[in-house]
Amino acid sequence: MIEPKFPMHQELDQFEQDLKSLTPKQYPDTLSVQAKTSYHDAGFVTKPDTLPVADNHPHRSPTANRTWIQIAMVSWVTGLAAGILLSAIWTRVMMEPVPLAKSNAIPQNITAAESRFPNTKSVLAPQPSALDQEDVLAAICRSIAINSDSDVVLRPIMQRNAFLVNAASLPSTSRIDQAELGSHPEAKEPDANDHNRMTSPASEFNSLRNLQGQRQLLKTLLEFENLNTI
Amino acid sequence: MHSSHIQELFASLSSALMLYARQWCKTPEDAVQEAFIDLANCPREPVSPKAWLYTTTRRKALNIARAESRHRNHLVQSIQQNNADRASEYWLEPNTRNGIAASEVLDGLDSLEPPDREMIIAKVWGELTFEELAELMNCSPASAYRRYVDALNQLKRLLLATNTPHVNKKT
Structure with missing residues (x-):
């Protein structure tokens, strides 16, 4: 067909028509394996009407490429899962506590000061004898007495006790009371309870001594954490 | 793109496109098929589907030809067998009415320069307009x-040179 815009020579037009009389080779009904696969992917046909012939170019098959991709993906995922599992097992094994091979009881030659550290002795470990416990407790008490001067809690109590001991050694505490009252003339008169407390320094001294002993014992007990061994 | 339109194009152009793709590769059916698949997957219908199909078929055929050349060392025997088969195969149906020998036309087409051969195949058997041919040839x-x-005059001279009696000898 000659377009009006581009006129063709009559003889050339005839030659063109002669060429058109030669029809091209028809598209084959039987496609190769590759052609059939792609044709199905595009949705042109739903059912093959002929059996596919052998494909001479299997390396260009998209199906084979997809298979290799799937194999590679499955292998990669499997390897990743195996790696995670092995690392988890290894971490679990390394973090597992080691069982005790022997008792960590305090050896006999340990010093008293060293025994003040927290006792991690196993419950199943053999109990020390009562004599050993007594020696350890005595050593701890001695160390407390030596360090009491520098103790923030006990030092004020000890100073007050010393003052009361000196006061108890005097014939009477009335002078002290009068002096104290005289130095503060605006102070009111003490009530009966205060009078009784001030007039019995010996009983207060005894109670303070008991208090001091109780505090020392309490401190000893607090520092000697394992009460079962006391 | 509507499937009925694709079917119409396939019925009218597949043979000419296969003849067109035969210039570059040994499996032109694959090139034509891939071109139609691309057309079906196009989000928008091309302005000129025929020219688009010829352009895409050419690109697909060149890709197939490159793949064939890459594996030439592995397919030497197969190519030799294909060449032997190609000598006996026909790409144009013979027509006894006008007496033009299809084999001579194919020989004449193979003797042309590739752009000229492209234009003749696309215009004669593809029935492209000159606007579509211009889009295909980028001119x-x-x-x-x-x-x-x-190109058509050159082909005619080639056929006259073979002393074909049924070809119009007037130019």
Whole structure:
């Protein structure tokens, strides 16, 4: 067909028509394996009407490429899962506590000061004898007495006790009371309870001594954490 | 793109496209098929589907030809067998009415320059307009017209040179 815009020579037009009389080779009904696969992917046909012939170019098959991709993906995922599992097992094994091979009881030659550290002795470990416990407790008490001067809690109590001991050694505490009252003339008169407390320094001294002993014992007990061994 | 339109194009152009793709590769069916698949997957219908199909078929055929050349060392025997088969195969149905020998036309087409051969196949058997031919050849319609006329005259001279009696000897 000659377009009006581009006129063709009559003889050339005839030659063109002669060429058109030669029809091209028809598209084959039987496609190769590759052609059939792609044709199905595009949705042109739903059912093959002929059996596919052998494909001479299997390396260009998209199906084979997809298979290799799937194999590679499955292998990669499997390897990743195996790696995670092995690392988890290894971490679990390394973090597992080691069982005790022997008792960590305090050896006999340990010093008293060293025994003040927290006792991690196993419950199943053999109990020390009562004599050993007594020696350890005595050593701890001695160390407390030596360090009491520098103790923030006990030092004020000890100073007050010393003052009361000196006061108890005097014939009477009335002078002290009068002096104290005289130095503060605006102070009111003490009530009966205060009078009784001030007039019995010996009983207060005894109670303070008991208090001091109780505090020392309490401190000893607090520092000697394992009460079962006391 | 509507499937009925694709079917119409396939019925009218598949044979000419296969003849067109035969210039570059040994499996032109694959090139034509891939071109139609691309057309079906196009989000928008091309302005000129015929020219688009010819352009895509050419690209697909060149890709197939590159793949064939890459594996030439592995397929030497297969290529030799294909060449032997190609000698006996026909790409144009013989027509006894006008007496033009299809084999001579194919020989004449193979003797042309590739752009000229492309234009003749696309214009004669693909029935492309000169606007579509210009889009395919990336030139103006007037240039496509001139080049086509020149190529057609050259092919006619080649056929006359073979002393084919049924070809019009007037130029």
